[in-house]
Amino acid sequence: MGAFLLRRFASLAFVLWAMTVLVFAIVHILPGSVAHMILGEYATDAAIAALEERLGLNDPLYVQYWRWFSGILAGDFGTSLTMDRPAGPLIFEALGRSAVLASIAIVLVAAIGIALGIHSATHVGTASDRALTLGQYFFIAVPEFFWCILVILFFAVWLGWLPATGYTPLAEGGLLGWAKHLILPVSTLVLGLIAHVSRLTRSSMLEAIESRYVLAARAKGLPERTVLRRHALPNALLPAITVIAVDIGILIGGIVVVESVFAYPGLGRMLVYAIENQDLPLLMGGMIVVTAVYALANLAADILYAVLNPRIRVGGAV
Amino acid sequence: MSATVATPAHRLPRTLVTGLLVVGAIALLAALGPWIAPYDPDAFDMRARLQPPSAAHWFGTDEFGRDVLSRVLSGAHHSILMGVGATAISLAIGVPLGLIAAFRRGWTEEVVMRCIDLMISLPPVLLGLLILAVTEPGLWKTILAVGLVYVPIMTRISRAVALDLLSEDFVEAARARGEGAYHILVREILPNAWPPLIVETALRITFAILLGSALSFLGLGPQPPASEWGLMIAESRPFIAEAPWIGLAPGLSLCLLLIAVNTVGEGLRDLLDPRLRGRGHG
Numbered sequence: 001m002g003a004f005l006l007r008r009f010a011s012l013a014f015v016l017w018a019m020t021v022l023v024f025a026i027v028h029i030l031p032g033s034v035a036h037m038i039l040g041e042y043a044t045d046a047a048i049a050a051l052e053e054r055l056g057l058n059d060p061l062y063v064q065y066w067r068w069f070s071g072i073l074a075g076d077f078g079t080s081l082t083m084d085r086p087a088g089p090l091i092f093e094a095l096g097r098s099a100v101l102a103s104i105a106i107v108l109v110a111a112i113g114i115a116l117g118i119h120s121a122t123h124v125g126t127a128s129d130r131a132l133t134l135g136q137y138f139f140i141a142v143p144e145f146f147w148c149i150l151v152i153l154f155f156a157v158w159l160g161w162l163p164a165t166g167y168t169p170l171a172e173g174g175l176l177g178w179a180k181h182l183i184l185p186v187s188t189l190v191l192g193l194i195a196h197v198s199r200l201t202r203s204s205m206l207e208a209i210e211s212r213y214v215l216a217a218r219a220k221g222l223p224e225r226t227v228l229r230r231h232a233l234p235n236a237l238l239p240a241i242t243v244i245a246v247d248i249g250i251l252i253g254g255i256v257v258v259e260s261v262f263a264y265p266g267l268g269r270m271l272v273y274a275i276e277n278q279d280l281p282l283l284m285g286g287m288i289v290v291t292a293v294y295a296l297a298n299l300a301a302d303i304l305y306a307v308l309n310p311r312i313r314v315g316g317a318v
Numbered sequence: 319m320s321a322t323v324a325t326p327a328h329r330l331p332r333t334l335v336t337g338l339l340v341v342g343a344i345a346l347l348a349a350l351g352p353w354i355a356p357y358d359p360d361a362f363d364m365r366a367r368l369q370p371p372s373a374a375h376w377f378g379t380d381e382f383g384r385d386v387l388s389r390v391l392s393g394a395h396h397s398i399l400m401g402v403g404a405t406a407i408s409l410a411i412g413v414p415l416g417l418i419a420a421f422r423r424g425w426t427e428e429v430v431m432r433c434i435d436l437m438i439s440l441p442p443v444l445l446g447l448l449i450l451a452v453t454e455p456g457l458w459k460t461i462l463a464v465g466l467v468y469v470p471i472m473t474r475i476s477r478a479v480a481l482d483l484l485s486e487d488f489v490e491a492a493r494a495r496g497e498g499a500y501h502i503l504v505r506e507i508l509p510n511a512w513p514p515l516i517v518e519t520a521l522r523i524t525f526a527i528l529l530g531s532a533l534s535f536l537g538l539g540p541q542p543p544a545s546e547w548g549l550m551i552a553e554s555r556p557f558i559a560e561a562p563w564i565g566l567a568p569g570l571s572l573c574l575l576l577i578a579v580n581t582v583g584e585g586l587r588d589l590l591d592p593r594l595r596g597r598g599h600g
Contacts, residue, residue: 015439141576145535146569157559253443275451
């Protein structure tokens with residue numbers, strides 16, 4: 001386990017470093033002057049020269065890269081161009097709010113997705129299984145941003161139950177005010193993912209139920225509940241964990257969309273804001289932070305998988 | 319699944335046929351869009367702003383009095399181009415990379431696969447955002463970005479398939495005949511690798527349309543006054559209470575297209591590679 005962890009951490013460090021190079025390269029090497037991009041096409045030459053001086057854009061690229069990279073290592077993400085505040089605190093504050101959305105969503109997706117999948121697999125061919133299968137089919141293909149529009153239309157505009165957009169800090173609005181702003185974003189986030197996870201759980205559970213070890217357990221005369229719970233379920237959960245790990249990537253993408261629509265002040269909305277306003281320090285820092293979070297989440301999933309499935313540690317193929 | 323259903327002579331899955339019919343119908347409407355649209359999709363008519371669906375305007379009008387049906391029709395080709403174009407790009411780059419990595423092994427494979435690892439260290443939407451962040455947005459840039467996002471998965475799949483095939487006897491035979499790398503990859507491996515690649519391609523089109531329209535919903539695709547469906551939905555947001563049809567019409571059209579394309583993909587999977595059932599997404 002020690003060697004496994006060491007290898008994983010080394011590759012994580014490498015990916016993060018390579019990502020800083022990639023992000024920096026995309027932002028700086030693409031055609032067009034950075035100062036032009038920030039100031040717009042009608043900027044005067046003097047204004048551009050002044051900004052280039054201020055941002056150190058006249059230095060060679062490797063000097064600029066090193067300044068930015070060593071800053072990040074020291075926890076300094078530079079200064080936001082549009083808000084004139086250090087980008088680091090802005091990014092981490094937004095990350096915290098996104099993390100609330102993401103963690104509630106993951107818990108819901110895992111719990112509801114796996115439960116529905118098991119229900120389908122143990123009730124194959126019944127009306128509820130068919131309804132779930134049809135639902136999964138539908139929910140996987142409908143884009144998140146359209147769900148956002150639909151739930152706003154139904155729950156905010158027509159029924160008036162929930163606020164359409166915005167965010168109230170826990171300290172100001174109390175638990176209820178805070179939660180009210182989370183319900184619609186979270187439910188939009190989880191719909192497609194629950195469909196996906198429940199579908200995968202159904203098929204892996206079915207595979208387990210049809211396996212020989214389940215047959216053997218039944219032949220021993222164990223009660224059906226014990227067979228399902230002790231023999232089929234643990235084996236069916238492994239693929240489900242892999243799927244949830246893959247879904248973290250989709251979830252992060254969904255958060256960008258959902259935060260933008262619901263005007264929820266998280267990291268996803270901040271990235272879109274940074275792009276719209278060409279706030280490069282905010283954009284670059286935000287991308288690195290997302291990469292780090294995503295890599296850590298994948299690492300956590302891998303560790304969980306390795307703990308549950310000892311074979312993987314020996315082979316080391318993942 | 320559909321094996322027990324009485325199927326036509328060619329034993330095509332029923333889902334595949336249904337999906338193909340719907341996709342074909344949408345593609346036909348998209349191609350004929352400019353001719354069958356009842357109004358000019360970009361023509362303002364300030365006297366007819368925000369009108370609900372009626373006999374004159376089946377899907378209503380938007381905030382500039384533009385006919386929503388005409389805009390939905392004229393925008394259909396964007397989504398189809400995004401799906402097909404981006405998938406074609408990811409195939410054109412990913413398949414050769416995967417085949418070469420599998421054939422060469424050693425450091426070539428190492429370099430290719432590490433680059434792929436790096437590309438998937440950002441979730442798809444974020445990688446798309448990053449690629450589009452610093453360029454002027456537009457339809458073709460969105461297509462290119464989405465295509466690049468899906469290069470890694472195509473590379474991985476074609477490498478895995480090629481690795482399997484490289485140990486087959488017919489490849490051994492070709493090697494023994496002294497055939498070169500090009501011949502082995504293009505004449506021996508590729509023709510045998512197509513079933514899993516076709517399945518992946520078909521499923522990938524759904525996600526390419528999803529990602530492309532999400533990016534343009536975020537403002538990183540075709541720019542106004544384009545009638546791309548994701549963009550139309552984004553533009554409809556301020557009027558959601560008074561004129562929900564502006565967003566519902568392109569949204570429901572997009573859902574119909576996505577479900578139909580996905581059905582084709584799953585039908586192909588059932589037909590060509592039943593083992594892969596239940597995979598996909600992302």
